Amino acid sequence: MHGWLLLGADELSHWLGNLLTFRLASCLALAGALFAIGAWGVLARRNVLLVLISVELMLNAVMLAFVAFARAHVNLAHVTGRPYAGESGQIFALSIIALAAAEAAVGLAIVIAYFRNKGSVDTREISSMRG
Amino acid sequence: MFYLIRTQEAGTKDEVHDNSVSERARGVAPAMEDFVFLLAAGLCVLSACAIVTCKNPVYSVILMLPFFLGMATLFTLLQASFLAAMEIMVYGGAILVVFLFVIMLINLRPEDLKDDFNFATYFTYVVLCGLVGGMILSFARAGVPHDGPLEKAFAQEIGVLQPDEAAPKEAAAAEGEAQDGASKPAAAPAPAQRKGRAAFGSVGSLGVPLFTQFMIPFELIGLLLTVAILGAMVLSKKKA
Amino acid sequence: MNWNELYELLPVGVVLGTALVVVFLDLALPKKERYVLSMVAMGGCLLALGALAETYLSIAAYYKSTPPWFAAAGSAPSGGFNPFILGGAFVIDGFGLAVSVVALLAGALSILSSAHEDLDSNLTSGEFYGLILLGVSGMMLLGLSHEFLTLLVSLEIMSISTYILAGARRDTPGAEAALKYLVLGAFSTAFLMMGIAFFYGATGGFSLAPASLKVLEQIPSSGYLLRGALGLLLVGALFKVGAAPFHFWIPDVYQGAPSGVTGLMATGVKAAAFAVLGRLAFETFGLTYSYDWCWVFAAAAVLTMAVGNFLALKQDNVKRMLAYSGIAHTGYLLLAFLVSRNTTEAEAAEQLQNAAFYLLAYGVITLGAFGVVGLVREDGRRLETFDDFAGLAKEHPALALCMACFMFSLAGLPPFAGFFAKFLVFRSAIDAGYVLPAVLGILTSVASLYYYLRVVRAMYLDPVRPAALGQEPVPARCRYAWTSNLVIYGAGLVTLVLGMLPQWLTGLVW
16 A cells, blocks of 8 residues: 555655665656756746756656666566567657757757847846736 | 556555565665665755756856766666766767856856845745655656566566677576476566677667667657757847 | 658658758848748648648548548558558558648748748748748647657657747847747656656557557556656646646747747647647547546636636737637637547547647637738837727728638637637537536637727727827838738638538548
C-alpha cells in the first residue's frame, strides 16, 4: 500500500533509505526535484537569461528521467516487445540536447532583440501591453 | 473513478516491502554506485539551487558547469556513456559558452541585476513548484514499486557482450536456458539476446537505431536547425 | 523501412521545397520585385493542397470509401497499403489530413495578408515566408505524426518558427511578444517532454498506437506512470492551445505579433496543438481510459469559456479582444472532446470531425478578421482600438461588411459558419451528457455578442473618429492591398457559404 499521506516513522525511514540508494525511483525523484527547481527559476526570476537557464535545467531533468528509464527498459525488451527498447530512450535524450541547443540559440537571439529595443532583460518590464 | 489506477491496484495488492539490497542483482560494487550516485545527485541539486537563486547571471552560467558534470556522472552511472560525453561537449562546450557570450554582449549594468526580493511571491512559487515536483515524485514512486519489474530490470546487470568474448558466454547461456527453460522465464533474459550489439549506451549501440528506426526524427532535427538558422538571420538582421 | 512511403508525405515535401525556393529566390530578386516571393509561397501552398487532395484520393481508393478518421480503428485497407508509414513514424488518416488542410490554409492566408507590408520590412523578405512555410510543415507533420519523437520534433519546428515570426518585425511589442512566447512555450514543452518520459517509462516505446497500453497487462504498476504521463502531456498541450489556467500568454503574444502571424498562431498553431490533444485523448488513451482524461477537458472547457469571455468584455484593443475571444473559442472547442461511458468509436470520431469543422470555420473567420485589423492603419501607425474603427463603414463599405460578417460569425449568429460550428459542438457535448458545460457555453456566447457587436457598432453607428483636442477628425485609412482584400473577401464568402451549406463540406469529406 502506498500510504503517501500516512507515512509512519517506520515507512519514512524505509523510504528515505530507498531514496538514498542508486535505484530507478531515486533517479526519478532526483529528476522531479531538478524539474521543480527549474520551474521555480522560470516562474520566480526576473532576469530573462536566468529564465532561459532554468529551462535548460528542466530539460536536463527530463533527460535524466529518460536515461534512467532507458537503463530499466534495456532489460525489459522481452516484456514490452519493443525493438531497441533501451536505446530509444537514450536517443530521445540525445534529441532533447539538439532541441535545447536550437531553442537556446533562438532564445538568445530573441533576448538580444529584446535588449536592443528595451535596454533591459527584465521580464516584469514586458508590460507595454496591458489588459 | 480512475481506470488506470484501478487496474494497477488490483495488480499490486499483495506487494511486500522488501528492502534487502542483497536481493537485487547489482553491478560490480553496489556501495560504490550508491556513493557516486549520492555525490553526483547532491552536486546537481546544490548547483541547480545555486543557479536559480544567483543574483548575477554570470555566476549562474559558471555554476552550470558543475551541474553538467554531475549530470554527466549520472549518465555514466546509468550506462549512457555517449550521452555523458554529449552533455559535456554540447551543453558544457557550446550552450554554456553561448550564454556567457550573450551576457558579455549585452553588458548588464549593476542596476539591471537588482531583484527586489519578495518573500510572498517566491514562497508562492516554491509551493507551486513543490507541488509539481511532488506530483512527479509520487507518480514515479507509485509507478516504480521497489520490487516491480522496472526496478528489477534497472538493478539487473545489462547483458553486454563484446563481440570477442561473446562466444563462450553465449554457449553457457544457451545451456542454462536448455536446463531450466521453464523455471527461468522472461524475467531474466539471457545476455546472448544482445549478442553482437555494441555495449549499451556507446556510439555504436545508439548509431544503429538512430539511422534505422529513428531516421525520420533525426532528419527532422536537421529541419529544426534550419529553422533556427533562418530565425537567427531574421532576428539579427540590421533594420533597413 | 520502406522509403517509397515517403511519397505519402509529398504535401509536406512541396511546402518544404517552396520554403527553400523562397529563401534563395530572395537573394536573386531586386527589392522592388519582392511581391513575387509571396506569390511563389502562395503557389507552393496551393500546390501542397493539390498534393494533399491527391494523397486523400489515393488512400480513399485503398479503403474503397472514405478513409477512417483514425487509422487504428478503421477497417484494414486493401492492396497492401499500410497507413502507418515510415516505420510507424507517421500515419495517414482522415484526422491528420484534416489538420494538414487547416494548417495549409492558415499558412496561405497569413502569407497573403502579410504581402502588403513595406518592402523594406522583414515581413516581405524571403526568410519570413520561408519561416511561415517551415512552420506550416511542422504543423502538418504534427497532425500526421504517430510517435512521440517525431511529434516532439515537429512541435518544436512549429513552435520555434512561430517564436521567430512573432518577433520578426523587430519592434518593441514584437520583441516582447516573441520573448514571452518563447519562455512560456519552452516551459510548456518541458512539461510535454516530462510526460513523454513517463510514457516511455511505462511502455518502453514512443508509439502513439493504443496497443502501447497493452503493457499494463504485464506491468500493472505502469498505470501510475501512464497517469502521470497523461497529466503532464495534457498540461503541456493545454498550454499550447491556450486553455484557461494556462492562457495568460495569449493576449500579449497575439497583440504584439504582426497581424498575419497572429492569424497563423490563432488558427494553424491552435489546430496543430488540438491535433496533439485529439490524438492523445481519442487514439492513444482512447475511450477505455476516458475517465482519466475527460474530466480534465470538462474542467478546462468550463474555465476557459468563462475566463476568455469575461476578460474579452473589458478590452479596448480589437486585436486583444480577438485574442481573448480566441481563448473563449478554445473553450468551446474543448467541449467537442467530452465523451461519456456510452460513447462509441464512431461517435467519438464524429465529435472530432465536429472539432475539425470548428477549427476550419474559426480559422477562416479569424484569419479574415486579423486581415482587416492588419489593413486598418494610418501613416504607418497601426490602428487597433475600437475607436480607430469608428466610421469605417463610410470609408470602406465592403471591408466593414466583411468585418461585420466575421464578428457575427464569431458570435455564432445563424446565417454564418460560426453558428453551425458552435451548434455541432454544443450538441455533441449535450449528447455526451455534459449539459451544464454546454449551457454555460451557450450563455457565454450570448454574452460575447456584447464585445463582438461593439466592433460593428463602431464601424456603422459611431461617427468618424472624434477630433482629439482641436485636431481635425481623421478617418481611419486603409492601405490598398489586393492580396489582403482577396483574403478578406474570400474569408467572408467562405463564412457565408459554410454557414448556409455546411453539409457541402461535411458531405465532401466525411
